[in-house]
Amino acid sequence: MRKYFIFNLVLEIVKCVLCGRESSKPVCEICTKQIIMDYPFLIRRGLAVGDFEGNLEDEPEILFEKDIEKLNEMAKNALMGRDSNFLLLSRYAILFHERFSDILKNFEIEENYYLNLAKEFASRSEDSESKYLLAKIYMEEDDPEGAEKVMETIWKEKREYALLYGRSLVASGKWGRAIEIYNEMLGENKDDKEVWKLLAEALYSSGNYEDAERAYLRVLQMDKDDYEAWYLRGLCLKNMNKWGGALQSFQTAVRKNPKYKEAYEEILNILVERGMYSRALETLKKMKEEGFDVDERMKEIEGRMKGWTL
Numbered sequence: 001m002r003k004y005f006i007f008n009l010v011l012e013i014v015k016c017v018l019c020g021r022e023s024s025k026p027v028c029e030i031c032t033k034q035i036i037m038d039y040p041f042l043i044r045r046g047l048a049v050g051d052f053e054g055n056l057e058d059e060p061e062i063l064f065e066k067d068i069e070k071l072n073e074m075a076k077n078a079l080m081g082r083d084s085n086f087l088l089l090s091r092y093a094i095l096f097h098e099r100f101s102d103i104l105k106n107f108e109i110e111e112n113y114y115l116n117l118a119k120e121f122a123s124r125s126e127d128s129e130s131k132y133l134l135a136k137i138y139m140e141e142d143d144p145e146g147a148e149k150v151m152e153t154i155w156k157e158k159r160e161y162a163l164l165y166g167r168s169l170v171a172s173g174k175w176g177r178a179i180e181i182y183n184e185m186l187g188e189n190k191d192d193k194e195v196w197k198l199l200a201e202a203l204y205s206s207g208n209y210e211d212a213e214r215a216y217l218r219v220l221q222m223d224k225d226d227y228e229a230w231y232l233r234g235l236c237l238k239n240m241n242k243w244g245g246a247l248q249s250f251q252t253a254v255r256k257n258p259k260y261k262e263a264y265e266e267i268l269n270i271l272v273e274r275g276m277y278s279r280a281l282e283t284l285k286k287m288k289e290e291g292f293d294v295d296e297r298m299k300e301i302e303g304r305m306k307g308w309t310l
């Protein structure tokens with residue numbers, strides 16, 4: 001059971017390893033063009049050694065060597081305009097983008113080669129799953145509006161589609177629409193903690209701290225140990241100038257997760273701003289016990305306390 005080892009030559013090579021022409025990459029421009037035509041996934045015998053274990057059809061994570069040949073053959077035919085399993089090809093192109101983008105530096109090729117390949121395949125198919133992949137690619141390319149357009153018509157079909165749709169809306173700052181989507185999802189399943197958190201986040205980002213805080217409370221009813229939700233609820237309260245509640249919420253967050261640096265910082269800010277130095281010092285001592293380097297800050301607070309008592 002040998003795994004593929006992608007060849008990884010040192011750059012600054014002056015000659016193409018395949019034809020000997022001068023080239024800044026291990027494989028020159030002309031050879032790259034040739035390889036893309038015959039092996040669109042770039043991995044082939046001779047450029048990679050060994051084999052993956054698994055089956056092409058039902059396990060996209062793992063590949064046999066013969067499957068790579070099959071995959072290249074399918075892709076080649078698809079790119080020549082023949083009908084194919086575009087969804088499968090697109091999935092693999094995304095997988096290669098995530099896992100094997102490193103090999104691209106050996107070729108005279110653009111950085112987003114696999115992503116563009118995935119896009120090409122996904123856009124050839126009309127089914128929802130391909131559209132979903134296409135939207136994921138748009139997100140990867142930092143084009144949330146492209147993703148949004150694709151997901152607009154299919155988001156109701158599946159929970160994961162709706163989540164991606166919401167994510168695309170949030171990424172382009174369309175909080176109102178994202179909130180609508182999350183509310184609609186909660187109408188279907190009111191115990192979906194992840195969606196409650198997303199709703200809370202969208203509400204918070206839109207400046208509606210009151211409803212955001214209420215949404216975090218819902219999350220905490222479902223899972224009182226969700227320290228992140230305690231922290232985020234604290235931020236909502238802080239934004240509403242409810243300092244006591246905020247302080248309590250941040251303190252619960254660090255009780256649930258004693259390594260939670262951001263929550264400690266919020267606690268310290270509140271205490272120091274209010275001149276509650278001895279409590280600030282207690283917090284710093286607790287941080288020190290947890291391994292944070294706070295000696296300087298302890299000295300500073302002790303200094304302030306001296307000034308205060310004099």
Ligand SMILES: [Zn+2]
Binds near residue numbers: 017020021027031
């Ligand atoms: Zn060459």
